[in-house]
Amino acid sequence: MEIKEISNRLKFARDYFELRQSAFASKCGIAYSTYQKYEMELSKPGSDAMEGFVKAGINVNWLLTGEGEMLLANINTNTSSQKIDVDNKMNEEKSNKVDPKKYFNDLTLCLVACKRLHGDGFDKLETPVQMEYAQNLYENLQLYFQTFWVFYQSVKDVDLSILGSEGIFIQLDLMYKLGAVMKFPYNPEVAAYNW
DSSP: OOHHHHHHHHHHHHHHTTOOHHHHHHHHTOOHHHHHHHHTTSSOOOHHHHHHHHHTTBOHHHHHHSOSOSBGGGTTOOOGGGSOOHHHHHHHHHHTOOOHHHHHHHHHHHHHHHHHHHTHHHHTSOHHHHHHHHHHHHHHHHHHHHHHSTTTSOOSSOOGGGTHHHHHHHHHHHHHHHTOSOOOOOOGGGOSOOO
16 A cells, blocks of 8 residues: 555545545544644554544545545445546546645745744644644635635635735734634734734
C-alpha cells in the first residue's frame, strides 16, 4: 500500500463528503492531528483508523488498493448511474489541487497570526498542535473567501498572501471573537481591535 495513494484517496473521500479535515476525522472517530498525518503522507492508517473509515462508509479495499467502489453502500449497487467514476473524478480533482508552495506560504502566515494572537502559551505547544491551529485558520479563511468572493469570480483556492500577515492576524482576531476558529487561551493584550 502506497502512502501517497492512500493520502490522495482520503482527500478524495473527504471532498466527496464535503467535510473539512476535522469534521471528517470526527466522522471516522480519529483524532484530528492523526488524520492530518494521513493526508500529509506522514503516516499510514492502522487498524483502528481502518475500522473508523468503514464506520464512515468507506470501502477499505478501495482505500488501500484503489479497486472497487469508494463507498460501502455502492458495493452491491447494480445501476451504473449510482456508481462513482473515481478515476475520472480524481483526475479532475488533481487539476484543481492547491500549489504546495503557495499552501506552505499561506499556512506559515496563518501560523504567525496564531502565535501573535495567542502569545507565549502558544509557543509552548508542540509543533503538530500549533499546525492544527494554523490549518484550522487556513481552512476557515479559504471558506470565508470562497463564500464571499464567489460573486466576483470563481474562487477555488484564495492566495492568502494578498492579506499579508497583518490582514490575516486581523481576520483571525475577528474569527476568534466570533467563535469561528479553534479556541485557545485568549491573550487580549495582543488583540488587534476591540470589536
